[in-house]
Each structure stands twice: as C-alpha cells, then as structure tokens.
Amino acid sequence: MSEMPSLPDVEVQPPAYAGPSREAVHADRRSHLSPHIGHMYREPLMLVSGHGQYVYDETGRRYLDAFGGVLTTSIGHANPRLLSAMAEQAGRIMHTSMHYLNPTVSAYARELAARFPDPLDTVILFNSGSEANDMAIMAARLFTGNYDVIGLRNAFHGTLSGIVPLIAHQSWRYPLPADPGISRAGWIYAYRGPWAHDEPGAGEHYAEQIATHIAEATPGRIAAFLAETIQGVGGVVEPPPGFLSAAATHVRQAGGLYIADEVQTGFGRTGDAYWGFEAHGVTPDIVTMAKGIGNGFPIGALVTRREIAEVLGQKMTYNTYGGSPLACAAGLAVLEEIDAASMVDNARACGARLLERLDNLAEKQALIGDIRGRGLMIGVELVRDRTTKEPARAETDRALEALREMGCLVGRAGFAGNVLRITPPMCATLEDMDFIADCLEVALATASEGA
Ligand code: PMP
Numbered sequence: 337m338s339e340m341p342s343l344p345d346v347e348v349q350p351p352a353y354a355g356p357s358r359e360a361v362h363a364d365r366r367s368h369l370s371p372h373i374g375h376m377y378r379e380p381l382m383l384v385s386g387h388g389q390y391v392y393d394e395t396g397r398r399y400l401d402a403f404g405g406v407l408t409t410s411i412g413h414a415n416p417r418l419l420s421a422m423a424e425q426a427g428r429i430m431h432t433s434m435h436y437l438n439p440t441v442s443a444y445a446r447e448l449a450a451r452f453p454d455p456l457d458t459v460i461l462f463n464s465g466s467e468a469n470d471m472a473i474m475a476a477r478l479f480t481g482n483y484d485v486i487g488l489r490n491a492f493h494g495t496l497s498g499i500v501p502l503i504a505h506q507s508w509r510y511p512l513p514a515d516p517g518i519s520r521a522g523w524i525y526a527y528r529g530p531w532a533h534d535e536p537g538a539g540e541h542y543a544e545q546i547a548t549h550i551a552e553a554t555p556g557r558i559a560a561f562l563a564e565t566i567q568g569v570g571g572v573v574e575p576p577p578g579f580l581s582a583a584a585t586h587v588r589q590a591g592g593l594y595i596a597d598e599v600q601t602g603f604g605r606t607g608d609a610y611w612g613f614e615a616h617g618v619t620p621d622i623v624t625m626a627k628g629i630g631n632g633f634p635i636g637a638l639v640t641r642r643e644i645a646e647v648l649g650q651k652m653t654y655n656t657y658g659g660s661p662l663a664c665a666a667g668l669a670v671l672e673e674i675d676a677a678s679m680v681d682n683a684r685a686c687g688a689r690l691l692e693r694l695d696n697l698a699e700k701q702a703l704i705g706d707i708r709g710r711g712l713m714i715g716v717e718l719v720r721d722r723t724t725k726e727p728a729r730a731e732t733d734r735a736l737e738a739l740r741e742m743g744c745l746v747g748r749a750g751f752a753g754n755v756l757r758i759t760p761p762m763c764a765t766l767e768d769m770d771f772i773a774d775c776l777e778v779a780l781a782t783a784s785e786g787a
Contacts, residue, residue, distance in 0.1 A: 386413025410628025461659020465626030466494025539578025572715025607711025
C-alpha cells in the first residue's frame with residue numbers, strides 16, 4: 337500500500353472537550369487509583385467521547401474502536417435509542433432491583449428469556465460477568481449436591497475470589513493457595529494443540545480430556561464445567577466443532593452441569609445467532625453474560641431453567657443494583673437495537689469481509705501465524721516463525737502502537753500477549769473492515785521491520 341489508510345468519513349462532530357489535560361488526568365490516576373489498573377500504549381490514550389463505532393481523544397482526533405465492542409459497546413457509542421431509554425427511566429425512577437415490582441425489570445427478564453432456546457427460561461440479574469459466573473457456580477453446586485468445578489486451560493471468567501482460580505493467566509492470578517474444588521482441564525487451543533481445528537473428530541478428541549479429568553480428579557463430585565464459547569482474553573480461541581457438545585455430554589453423565597460463559601460471545605457478536613453456543617449444537621444448563629449486554633452500563637445476567645433457579649429460592653440472595661430499573665432500561669434498548677438494525681446479520685457480513693481480507697494479507701505477511709474467530713470476534717496470532725510458532729510479542733507491541741497511530745484501536749490477547757483482538761461494535765460497516773485490514777497491512781509491515 338502506498339498511502340496511509342484513512343478512516344471512513346462521518347458527518348458527526350464530537351462535542352468540544354474543555355476538561356483537564358491528559359497529563360493531569362494521568363497524574364491523578366497514578367496518584368489515586370490502585371496500581372493494578374493499567375493502560376494500553378506507551379503514551380496512554382485518553383478517550384473523552386464516542387459516537388457509533390468511533391471514539392475521540394481530547395484533541396478531537398477520531399479512532400475506530402475496534403476493541404470496545406467486546407468490552408462494553410455492543411451497539412455503538414452514544415446510541416440514541418439507548419440514551420433516550422436510559423434518560424426516560426432515570427427521570428422516572430432509579431431504585432433497587434429487589435423488594436418492589438417494576439415494569440422495566442419484568443419486561444427485560446421476559447425479553448431476554450425470549451431470546452433463548454427452551455428450556456432456558458429464567459433470568460437472574462447482576463452488575464457484572466464475574467458475579468454471574470460466581471452465582472452460576474453456586475447454583476450448580478446447590479442443584480447437583482456436588483462441589484467440584486472444572487474450567488479450561490487458557491480461560492478467563494472474572495475476578496471475584498470464587499472464580500479467580502479458573503483463570504489460566506499467571507498475570508491475572510495473585511499468589512494465593514489453590515482452591516481444592518476448582519481445577520482447569522482441557523486444552524482446546526488447536527493452533528498449538530495435537531489436533532488441528534478442522535481435523536475430523538478433533539472436538540471429540542479434545543473433549544476426552546474432560547472425561548479423563550472428571551474420572552481422575554473429581555470422581556463423583558463434579559458440579560459444573562464452565563467454558564467460554566470462544567476464549568476471548570485467552571486469544572480468541574474457538575473450541576473445535578463437536579467439542580462443546582461432547583464435553584457437555586461427559587459432564588452431564590458424571591452428574592454435573594454445563595455453564596456457558598457468553599460474556600464476550602453473546603448478543604450476536606459471533607454473527608451466527610444471538611448466542612455463540614447455538615453454532616455448536618448444544619444447549620447449556622446455565623448461560624452467563626455481561627459486557628455488551630448494557631452497552632457500557634453495568635449489568636450481568638444468568639439464564640437457566642427454572643428447576644435450577646428454584647434451588648436458589650430456598651434462601652434470600654440480595655444484589656442491590658443487579659438488574660436495577662436503569663440497568664434494565666439499557667438492556668432492553670440494546671436488545672431492541674440489535675434486532676431493529678439487524679446487527680447479528682451485520683456482524684456476520686462484516687466478519688466474513690474481514691476474514692477474507694486477512695486471509696489475503698496472510699499470504700504476503702509471514703508474521704500472521706493464525707487467523708481465528710467468527711463475526712465481530714476475530715483474533716490474529718502473530719508469530720516469529722510459522723514452523724516453531726514462536727510468539728511475536730514485541731512485534732505485537734509495535735503493531736498495536738502503529739495501529740493506534742493510524743486511528744485503529746484493537747485489543748491484545750493470548751497467554752503470550754501475541755494475539756490482536758478485533759472486536760468492533762456491531763454497528764461497524766464493511767468500510768470499517770477495509771480500514772482495519774488496510775491498517776493491519778501497514779502496521780504488520782512496520783512491526784516486522786523492527787523498532
Ligand atoms: N467472562 C469472560 C469471558 C470475560 O471476558 C470477562 C471479562 N473480561 C468476565 C467473564 C468478567 O466480566 P466482568 O468484568 O463484567 O466481571
């Protein structure tokens with residue numbers, strides 16, 4: 337490419353920023369926020385406004401938010417339907433989700449449940465994905481009468497102390513004693529595993545690890561198997577076809593439940609259906625979700641069948657804000673917008689375009705070791721050598737910086753920090769996909785040339 341890629345034109349102007357300087361904001365953050373809160377990029381980026389799939393820094397510079405879709409903004413920044421629904425609800429009543437009836441809360445539970453296949457018909461609302469996963473484990477333990485939970489290697493499920501032991505990344509786990517009831521088994525990372533993703537029988541082979549682990553490590557004690565439908569933080573790693581249904585069968589035969597973590601893959605992101613698991617021919621016992629569910633407003637949810645939720649009804653479980661009227665107003669607007677703007681179809685079309693462009697790029701760019709994912713959840717794994725698959729960590733750093741320079745914000749993932757995570761809001765366009773691919777072409781050329 338001879339010219340630098342330019343962002344697709346937009347008519348919207350960002351509101352002028354008149355707040356404190358980036359340096360002052362950074363200094364306050366360093367002084368007053370806990371040191372575990374990091375930031376991306378050598379020079380931290382400050383975002384002060386957003387519109388649709390774009391965000392703006394304090395100088396008014398525009399960036400394509402090709403990461404934020406999986407963090408928060410499923411339907412795009414400053415979505416008018418969401419803003420008016422939230423303003424209307426905030427002006428009417430903001431209250432707890434407990435104790436009293438509220439029409440918005442009931443309507444949200446009804447609408448969310450309506451988007452699940454039978455027999456998943458009962459909703460529990462929280463403030464975050466971590467809370468939803470924590471409660472899913474508690475529900476599974478109470479329902480089955482067993483205690484042990486197994487997750488997958490390379491997984492991420494949140495940061496509450498009850499679920500942190502399921503996290504694979506050393507960088508996310510504090511040095512605390514192991515929880516005897518939680519183990520991680522099963523490696524589904526086909527790019528680095530014994531069976532290739534599309535190899536016939538690969539899913540069933542990988543699922544055998546679960547059966548063996550249950551027999552050896554948790555005999556007669558399995559309460560649940562918890563798995564992301566596509567591992568996000570782990571590097572956009574999708575279970576091979578057949579894995580999830582075979583693993584669920586092993587777990588159920590041993591008396592446990594299958595919990596699907598759809599925190600990143602839910603709400604149409606994979607472009608196949610509303611929920612990622614629908615492409616795998618299996619219906620989980622419990623599904624958890626968060627992030628894009630409220631498009632930036634904190635809300636998490638668990639959907640299960642009534643008999644499982646009923647075990648929780650034996651006691652009172654109180655969550656002051658989980659699924660408050662305001663959160664539910666946001667959640668309802670997200671569902672309506674996904675449907676009204678056919679965002680699942682858009683995610684599919686955009687993902688297909690991007691994958692095609694990336695496949696072409698891989699023919700001439702040797703840094704690309706693997707391209708994975710579906711819809712608007714795409715990962716590009718960078719390696720120094722396609723045979724040894726040595727992770728290209730420093731090159732990934734350089735690529736991320738170069739992409740930012742061009743106005744394209746993507747994420748980083750993977751146990752070696754060498755996967756580019758491309759997850760824009762579901763209102764992104766085919767032009768945006770071309771922009772991402774054009775930027776990647778330049779950024780990967782820059783990255784492979786060295787610092
Ligand atoms: N599950 C998955 C798959 C996630 O990616 C995350 C967050 N990265 C969580 C659960 C936790 O969600 P939250 O940050 O809302 O607690």
